[in-house]
Amino acid sequence: MTLQETSSPASVWNNIEGIAFGGDYNPEQWPVSVRLEDLELMKEAGVSFLSVGIFSWALLEPAEGTYDFAWLDEVMDNLAGIGVKVALATATAAPPAWLVRKHPEILPVTADGTVLGPGSRRHYTPSSAVYRRYATGITRKLAERYKDHPALALWHVDNELGCHVSEFYGEEDAAAFRSWLKRRYGTIDALNASWGTAFWSQNYGSFDEILPPAVAPSTLNPGQQLDFQRFNSWALMDYYRELVAVLREVTPGVPCTTNLMASSATKSMDYFDWAKDLDVIANDHYLVAADPERQIELAFSADLTRGIAGGDPWILMEHSTSAVNWQPRNQPKMPGEMLRNSLAHLARGADAVMFFQWRQSFAGSEKFHSAMVPHGGRDTRVWREVVDLGAALKRLAPVRGSRVESRVAIVFDYEAWWAGEIDSKPSVDVKYLDLLRAFHRQLFLRGVSVDMVHPSASLEGYDLVLVCTLYSVTDEAAANIAAAASAGATVLVSYFSGIADEKDHVRLGGYPGAFRDLLGVRVEEFHPLLAGTQLKLSDGTISSVWSEHVHLAGAEALQTFTEYPLEGVPSLTKRSVGAGAAWYLATFPDREGIESIVDQLLEESGAAPVAAADPGVELTRRRSDDGRSFLFAINHSRSSALVQASGVELLSGERFEGSVPAGGVVVVAED
Numbered sequence: 044m045t046l047q048e049t050s051s052p053a054s055v056w057n058n059i060e061g062i063a064f065g066g067d068y069n070p071e072q073w074p075v076s077v078r079l080e081d082l083e084l085m086k087e088a089g090v091s092f093l094s095v096g097i098f099s100w101a102l103l104e105p106a107e108g109t110y111d112f113a114w115l116d117e118v119m120d121n122l123a124g125i126g127v128k129v130a131l132a133t134a135t136a137a138p139p140a141w142l143v144r145k146h147p148e149i150l151p152v153t154a155d156g157t158v159l160g161p162g163s164r165r166h167y168t169p170s171s172a173v174y175r176r177y178a179t180g181i182t183r184k185l186a187e188r189y190k191d192h193p194a195l196a197l198w199h200v201d202n203e204l205g206c207h208v209s210e211f212y213g214e215e216d217a218a219a220f221r222s223w224l225k226r227r228y229g230t231i232d233a234l235n236a237s238w239g240t241a242f243w244s245q246n247y248g249s250f251d252e253i254l255p256p257a258v259a260p261s262t263l264n265p266g267q268q269l270d271f272q273r274f275n276s277w278a279l280m281d282y283y284r285e286l287v288a289v290l291r292e293v294t295p296g297v298p299c300t301t302n303l304m305a306s307s308a309t310k311s312m313d314y315f316d317w318a319k320d321l322d323v324i325a326n327d328h329y330l331v332a333a334d335p336e337r338q339i340e341l342a343f344s345a346d347l348t349r350g351i352a353g354g355d356p357w358i359l360m361e362h363s364t365s366a367v368n369w370q371p372r373n374q375p376k377m378p379g380e381m382l383r384n385s386l387a388h389l390a391r392g393a394d395a396v397m398f399f400q401w402r403q404s405f406a407g408s409e410k411f412h413s414a415m416v417p418h419g420g421r422d423t424r425v426w427r428e429v430v431d432l433g434a435a436l437k438r439l440a441p442v443r444g445s446r447v448e449s450r451v452a453i454v455f456d457y458e459a460w461w462a463g464e465i466d467s468k469p470s471v472d473v474k475y476l477d478l479l480r481a482f483h484r485q486l487f488l489r490g491v492s493v494d495m496v497h498p499s500a501s502l503e504g505y506d507l508v509l510v511c512t513l514y515s516v517t518d519e520a521a522a523n524i525a526a527a528a529s530a531g532a533t534v535l536v537s538y539f540s541g542i543a544d545e546k547d548h549v550r551l552g553g554y555p556g557a558f559r560d561l562l563g564v565r566v567e568e569f570h571p572l573l574a575g576t577q578l579k580l581s582d583g584t585i586s587s588v589w590s591e592h593v594h595l596a597g598a599e600a601l602q603t604f605t606e607y608p609l610e611g612v613p614s615l616t617k618r619s620v621g622a623g624a625a626w627y628l629a630t631f632p633d634r635e636g637i638e639s640i641v642d643q644l645l646e647e648s649g650a651a652p653v654a655a656a657d658p659g660v661e662l663t664r665r666r667s668d669d670g671r672s673f674l675f676a677i678n679h680s681r682s683s684a685l686v687q688a689s690g691v692e693l694l695s696g697e698r699f700e701g702s703v704p705a706g707g708v709v710v711v712a713e714d
């Protein structure tokens with residue numbers, strides 16, 4: 044049973060007006076005089092929502108059973124006084140020193156047996172019964188104290204669960220893993236069958252013999268690895284649920300969430316699974332400064348977050364006003380980039396724009412991380428941009444609650460990501476996100492909006508469905524994808540999809556087992572390419588990474604390999620299915636190749652760009668229930684760009700004249 048089935052607290056949006064704006068607030072790092080100045084600055088910037096107390100346990104409970112809430116009382120009262128709502132943290136993301144000293148067994152253990160010590164943060168394992176006892180203890184104290192506080196709008200449970208450490212190998216983790224396996228399989232025979240332990244004499248006589256897949260002489264059992272991945276994702280969420288159970292008991296009406304890290308960099312947590320237990324989806328996103336196309340990675344993260352949220356509005360819980368401090372070279376954001384980033388998240392479904400953090404620290408390891416109030420204070424570019432952003436978000440209040448419109452779905456599955464990247468596969472160069480992001484990038488560049496959809500979620504209403512390197516898939520999900528084609532969608536499936544089932548057992552009879560009939564192809568043998576090599580295809584485009592021996596079994600070839608030993612073998616095929624079509628792509632095309640395939644897919648499916656615009660403009664449309672629509676156009680280029688739209692531009696309040704300035708953003712409430 045999920046938490047949502049047991050109770051339904053009020054929506055966080057009932058408590059917030061317009062687009063929420065703010066960030067992490069860590070007042071415990073500052074004297075009262077600064078905290079009072081904060082209130083004035085917050086009013087100036089139009090701050091409406093703050094996450095408070097995320098790393099404050101050691102100050103709230105300085106010794107076991109001794110509490111000091113005076114400073115937090117003052118902060119909460121003052122914030123309520125200026126009308127700011129609070130996502131109050133459970134303070135559990137950094138256990139205090141006294142707790143570690145008394146109970147060092149709460150510390151996380153890595154695969155090689157290293158115990159990760161204190162002095163930083165997140166130094167606990169979620170399966171520690173002792174840790175959970177103390178964490179639920181401080182959570183209960185906070186809930187009891189602030190349950191009727193007018194500032195309290197949301198519980199911010201722990202922080203970025205699984206950040207820094209997402210796999211836990213200690214003794215208590217091993218015991219929890221064994222219990223989880225017992226619940227999953229019931230009998231040891233079922234586990235042996237699922238893990239294929241007849242191989243290499245890995246058969247288990249009882250659950251007690253099982254250990255986490257730590258270090259071993261050679262490759263570890265893939266079923267064990269996959270289940271350990273599932274277990275760790277579950278264990279973090281199970282810890283979340285235990286804290287939320289306390290919050291539900293004491294503050295049943297207050298919604299709960301935790302901040303996810305959905306992006307191309309976070310693989311270990313199955314956020315589609317987690318979403319079932321979050322009352323609202325919240326995400327943190329940080330740009331990689333060295334990525335020249337970082338706006339596309341941002342779009343990918345935001346689209347994925349919206350997918351996790353099932354299309355509902357979500358909270359951008361953290362991003363940065365300018366530089367971070369944890370990349371090798373921390374370049375500041377360019378002028379206007381923060382506004383573009385913020386509105387890009389909004390354009391992709393966020394209804395709250397928040398930062399890490401409100402005021403830049405003067406001490407500690409994040410003192411060179413940007414914030415809303417920089418070291419230099421008010422007379423800084425960053426502060427002026429923060430104030431401008433606050434004003435912009437006020438004008439965008441009408442967008443609140445509207446939903447992003449997309450006719451293209453990219454199927455996204457953490458389990459397939461995990462399974463497909465376990466060792467001992469045909470090629471280390473097949474990475475789950477590479478082809479998927481190459482398609483996403485092409486669609487981004489064309490202004491075609493994309494939803495990320497879990498393979499077993501409804502694909503109804505999509506004109507185009509892309510299934511990229513979806514190595515493992517359940518029967519149910521394969522049928523769901525096939526049904527989309529029958530119903531009229533153009534479905535493209537790529538190489539190394541549908542190879543295995545959810546146990547990571549190969550589907551026999553020829554690849555890609557789960558999609559063979561849908562696609563009308565049968566693949567006999569894989570021919571992954573050696574590092575750095577490329578192939579010429581019959582239409583003159585180039586590909587890399589992968590080729591394979593494809594036989595037609597109902598499909599027609601649209602393109603073929605041209606080189607020995609696969610001359611004339613299909614590399615791209617198509618089969619008509621019901622009202623739609625199923626395409627198969629048997630290699631990783633280069634940029635031109637992907638462009639050409641995307642052209643063909645868009646033409647066949649009828650999926651179209653959001654609007655006509657010059658290159659360099661990011662486009663999305665949000666539509667509200669009452670039919671109003673809002674076109675977001677973000678000009679990432681350094682010259683002004685034309686966009687075809689008519690209506691009132693919300694940021695200026697004027698009629699839209701058709702052009703977006705270099706680096707600028709327009710939001711058109713369309714006629």
Ligand code: GAL
Binds near residue numbers: 202206327329399409
């Ligand atoms: C996040 C974290 C914040 C802060 C931020 C810096 O991962 O939740 O507390 O450390 O990164 O970028």
